Amino acid sequence: MMLRPLLIFAIVVSALWVPPVGAQPLRNRIDALVREANLGEGLGVLVADEQREIYALAADTPRNPASNMKLVTAAAALLELGPSFRMLTGLYGHVEGGRVSDLVLRGYGDPNLSLSDLVSLADALADRGVRAVDRIWVDGSYFDDQILPPAFEQQPGEMAAFRAAVGAVAVDRASFLLRVLPGPSVGEPARVRLAASGYFEVDNRMTTSEPGAPNVIASQRALDDGRLQLILRGSVPAGILGVGYRRRVEHPLVHAGYAMADALGRVGIRGPRRVALGTGPAGQPLLTSRRSAPLSQLLHRVGKNSDNFVAEMILKVLGAERARPGSSQRGAEVLQEVLARAGVERGAATIVNGSGLFEGNTIAPRHLVKLLGYMYQQASARSEYLAQLAIGGVDGTLHRRLRSTPPGSVRAKTGTLNGVISLSGYVLGPMVDGRQRVVRFSFLANGVRGRHGAARQLADSIVQAIVDELYGGT
Secondary structure: OOHHHHHHHHHHHHHHOOOOOOHHHHHHHHHHHHHHHOOOOOEEEEEEOOOOEEEEEOOOOOEOOHHHHHHHHHHHHHHHOOOOOOOEEEEEOOEEOOEEEEEEEEEOOOOOOOHHHHHHHHHHHHHOOOOEEEEEEEEOOOEOOOOOOOOHHHOOOOOEHHHOOOOOOOOHHHEEEEEEEOOOOOOOEOEEEOOOHHHEEEEEOOEEEOOOOOEEEEEEEEOOOOOEEEEEEEEEEOOOOOEEEEEEOOOHHHHHHHHHHHHHHHOOOEOOOEEEEOOOOOOOOEEEEEEOOOHHHHHHHHHOOOOHHHHHHHHHHHHHOOOOOEOHHHHHHHHHHHHHHOOOOOOOOEOOOOOOOOOOOEEOHHHHHHHHHHHHHOOOOHHHHHHOOEEOOOOHHHOOOOOOOOOOOEEEEEEEEOOEEEEEEEEEEEEEOOEEEEEEEEEEEEOOOOOHHHHHHHHHHHHHHHHHHHHOOO
């Protein structure tokens, strides 16, 4: 009579048990790869499956993770805000005789807000009979006044869009496209095209040259009123369609105000359209609004494309949803809480921003592997967390790497800074008895300036070794 319950128990255990990865052969192979690469003492690695640690090298030493910090930001966003969370942007004011004296543009941290979105809002105003606007208030009070994320001050001369400032209302990811076109003939002044043109004070001394390569020298400087001075020198060859450069704006809220003025003009709404910062007159009713894409979609820019701006905006939204105004520091506290839930001792990791840009963040490979394991256990967030990561050989920052791996098997986040290469994520193995074999890994290499290629190759080789072990070398 005892045989039946014992048999049932054996079947249940069989269904739950997943054969562990062959630890010793894989450990030996990774160890050989690490010794051959000889990257020095700045390397930390941890590889673990569901049952055990497979390989560890300085796994408890906190290091600069570069963009692997976005793994923590994405995890906190999904757990605290939820995959369906959306950010609101609205226009508020009183319409009297077709005129709005004070139009308030109020935002709640939509990182994908674009000029075309503002045009759509302006079009909705026109449909309500609005024909003129006197003043545009930009209300960014959902965030604090620190528009430059922590550590971004370390590279003050960098004007590229990857170092964009943040604001609760930010248009085109707080950046602008400078378009320079040749004039009608050689020797004539070159032409400049800019959206939200009122935001810029342009000193254009560019000329049209004989056919050849463009030579555009552009410098920018913040003006006292928050607008941007552009000084342009050089030449653009005749006969080309023009050249374009994406650069960051100096003050996202001011830029958003002039973008709104531009959008109103495009749909025929006139008036002075003066730009001011602040909450505007109290009690203004909502006239029209839009919501962002769901957070689960916004995170694809963070995980797959390593978008610093989106990561920093989401960090502040996390802070704002705790207490307003939202700050990077409060957002970082939320990230620390999520790490603590994953089993990382509070304060063991240092978090200053959400993107991992520049110096200041430190985290250990073991911390990241614990987080990856914790997120895989969260049924409400696991699929979205995996979906926002780059897929080896398929998309994002891994589309040219790990191409020989089975499609969809490698989901990871890359990271690159001067002297830093990182790669952390999952290898999803084949199904065994109805369950998938999963290996988590974290590779953090610091002090590899001038050896980025070798560090990146070692990271990929370690992942390839894991794949080979899980898939039997196929």
